[in-house]
Amino acid sequence: MTEPFSRRDWIKTVGVVGAGALVPIDAVTPARGVIPSPLAVRTRYATGDIVELYSTSEVYTPARGNSFMRFSFDFPEPAVVFGPHRFSVLVFTDENTYAMDRSLMHAAGNDDALELTCTGLVWAGGQQKAPGKVTVKFARAGSTITWDVTAEMPHPIKTVTTVIRDIPKGKVSFGGAPPADTRDGDVLGGYTFGAGDLHGGQTPQSMTTPVAIVQAGDTDFLYLTTQDARVRPKRYLFQAGEQAFRAEAIYEHDAWRNDTRVVVPRWQLGHAPTFEDAMTPHMTHIERAFNLQPWETRPDMPQWMRDVALVTTMHGMHYTGFIFNDYAQQLAILKWMATQIPANRVLVFLSSWDGRYYWDYPNYVVPKRMGGDAGFKRLISEARALGFKMMPMFGTNAANRKQPVWPRIASGATHKIDGDQYDINWVDWNNDRHQDAWLTYMNLGADSWRNFLEGRIAEVIERYQVDAYFLDIVGGHVNSTTGDMHEGTRRLVADLRKKFPAVVGVGEMPYDALYEFIPMFHAGGGARWRKYARFYQHLSAPAPGRGSSGVHEWGFSRFNQETLGLSPNAIPTLQIVDDTFTRYKDTMSAIIAKAKARAGIA
Numbered sequence: 001m002t003e004p005f006s007r008r009d010w011i012k013t014v015g016v017v018g019a020g021a022l023v024p025i026d027a028v029t030p031a032r033g034v035i036p037s038p039l040a041v042r043t044r045y046a047t048g049d050i051v052e053l054y055s056t057s058e059v060y061t062p063a064r065g066n067s068f069m070r071f072s073f074d075f076p077e078p079a080v081v082f083g084p085h086r087f088s089v090l091v092f093t094d095e096n097t098y099a100m101d102r103s104l105m106h107a108a109g110n111d112d113a114l115e116l117t118c119t120g121l122v123w124a125g126g127q128q129k130a131p132g133k134v135t136v137k138f139a140r141a142g143s144t145i146t147w148d149v150t151a152e153m154p155h156p157i158k159t160v161t162t163v164i165r166d167i168p169k170g171k172v173s174f175g176g177a178p179p180a181d182t183r184d185g186d187v188l189g190g191y192t193f194g195a196g197d198l199h200g201g202q203t204p205q206s207m208t209t210p211v212a213i214v215q216a217g218d219t220d221f222l223y224l225t226t227q228d229a230r231v232r233p234k235r236y237l238f239q240a241g242e243q244a245f246r247a248e249a250i251y252e253h254d255a256w257r258n259d260t261r262v263v264v265p266r267w268q269l270g271h272a273p274t275f276e277d278a279m280t281p282h283m284t285h286i287e288r289a290f291n292l293q294p295w296e297t298r299p300d301m302p303q304w305m306r307d308v309a310l311v312t313t314m315h316g317m318h319y320t321g322f323i324f325n326d327y328a329q330q331l332a333i334l335k336w337m338a339t340q341i342p343a344n345r346v347l348v349f350l351s352s353w354d355g356r357y358y359w360d361y362p363n364y365v366v367p368k369r370m371g372g373d374a375g376f377k378r379l380i381s382e383a384r385a386l387g388f389k390m391m392p393m394f395g396t397n398a399a400n401r402k403q404p405v406w407p408r409i410a411s412g413a414t415h416k417i418d419g420d421q422y423d424i425n426w427v428d429w430n431n432d433r434h435q436d437a438w439l440t441y442m443n444l445g446a447d448s449w450r451n452f453l454e455g456r457i458a459e460v461i462e463r464y465q466v467d468a469y470f471l472d473i474v475g476g477h478v479n480s481t482t483g484d485m486h487e488g489t490r491r492l493v494a495d496l497r498k499k500f501p502a503v504v505g506v507g508e509m510p511y512d513a514l515y516e517f518i519p520m521f522h523a524g525g526g527a528r529w530r531k532y533a534r535f536y537q538h539l540s541a542p543a544p545g546r547g548s549s550g551v552h553e554w555g556f557s558r559f560n561q562e563t564l565g566l567s568p569n570a571i572p573t574l575q576i577v578d579d580t581f582t583r584y585k586d587t588m589s590a591i592i593a594k595a596k597a598r599a600g601i602a
Helices: 006-014 038-044 275-289 327-337 372-386 406-412 447-464 485-499 512-516 527-531 585-599
Strands: 079-082 085-093 097-100 105-109 113-118 121-123 128-130 133-141 144-152 157-168 171-174 187-191 205-207 211-217 220-226 234-240 244-252 261-272 310-315 346-351 389-395 398-400 439-441 468-472 504-508 520-522 534-536 573-576
Touching: 079 113, 079 133, 085 133, 085 144, 144 157, 157 211, 157 220, 157 261, 171 187, 211 234, 211 275, 220 244, 220 275, 244 261, 261 275, 275 512, 310 327, 310 585, 327 346, 327 372, 327 585, 372 389, 372 447, 389 447, 398 406, 406 447, 447 468, 447 485, 468 485, 485 504, 485 512, 527 534, 573 585
Parallel strands: 187 205, 310 346, 310 573, 346 389, 389 468, 468 504, 504 520, 520 534
Antiparallel strands: 079 085, 085 097, 085 157, 097 121, 105 113, 113 133, 121 128, 133 144, 144 261, 157 244, 171 211, 187 234, 211 220, 220 261, 234 244, 398 439
16 A cells, blocks of 8 residues: 555655646645644645645644634635745635635745735635635745735625744734743734724734734744734734644724725734844834834923823712712812922823713713812812813713714714624623613714814813823724724824824823824833833722722722832822822822832922
């Protein structure tokens, strides 16, 4: 009996680039269930070979450990060999999934540059054929591979995925986070805001910048990155096999377009000796693509913001209408704080100054119960006269459909790429143990919403002369059919800056491109991003004493008396709820003293 791989091995040895598509399918395919090692890819196949593979090939089936949804059959993924990897392409419309037709794939080139062309697609697991075209241009320089994918179909294209085989197994990092052990399970990362799937089941780990790194060895860090110069969803999936990962590099196209021809921004795969070296190509790209400037030299920074030594969160009115501190109480607290620290070194974050937290979004009108217009004017003017910098809160992307203004802004609702309206339905605001859904997630890429919100912020700036404005959840980017959310955000901030050059926008939950035009953030960040911005602590961080989260829905958590709840990477932040000033003034003094010491204030 003939040894089963001898004919295949002979064909691979004598084959030439471009001949793969003419070789019988089983000539370059290991038997089902046979899992070649990455080294075998280098020796068994020649550059340009077309290899028959399936979604189940070389991965644990069924999965071990964590897993994500899979087809329950062998879906075709024919691949071309380039470098030490095999690459395949999947194309997605809003109605189906398509793979390349193995019989219509042709490759031409050499070890440094290769072009793959496929002039037809298959669907129904390969049982049906469809018109379409996929072109992939590969290039290699040393251990770095780049590729450009162009996909064409009669239907509008939603997503294009590159499947990459022979990724060495190891710890995986998303977005620059420390590498973590996958424990033979599958891991998925999504840029940004979970790539629009932050809530519900099968959600990815959220990335603030679209790079994935696999620690393949002590001095071998494999990275996957994109050279896209725009904010669009990217996902990375690592699916475990016995000896290697099957990886997916996923590009999601602009939801507001209906393109039947999509040119995918260039992907890059490379190796580096250290984790930071693996991050360098990606960080170099985003600095250039998004015009990121160092904190010390960025031109949109007023000096007072550079001098901030303490942020204090003044909690106002809860969703239920419970008032933590009205305007008169807030002013009294600030007058005392001015005796403890130079007021011009303090930024006052006015959380829920505008009525019932989230329920009154997006009216942004001063409520009578808090002290009315006169009380708010007095708070702002007298606090600013002491030196404090005052910053009220606005919801970038939340609006209550039960408010009378809703018909004016309804066209600004976010609709995800499949058309479903995105509602904020993951919070139980009233504690009836049911997640409430009267809020809709709004899109600044839609003129109706951006113009309305800009008008409300501008009126508050003009009427009360505040120093900054806070954009709640501004980092919650969603690929919406109603417009480009990131570009809408950029335009909002730019238009307000043009009208009010001395007033600064501050954001929450940053992703990489936001650092271009927002210099300070509430939560998020980390040591890497301090190059471009500064951060203070989230309003839900426990207040002194019982650890109240104030107006936030989190309730209570433990306040750490030893650390005073202060983060080493954030500006010291003092949370003030209903009993903070009356019962925990000593703790307030201790936090203020820590802030002064960090800032070198005598």
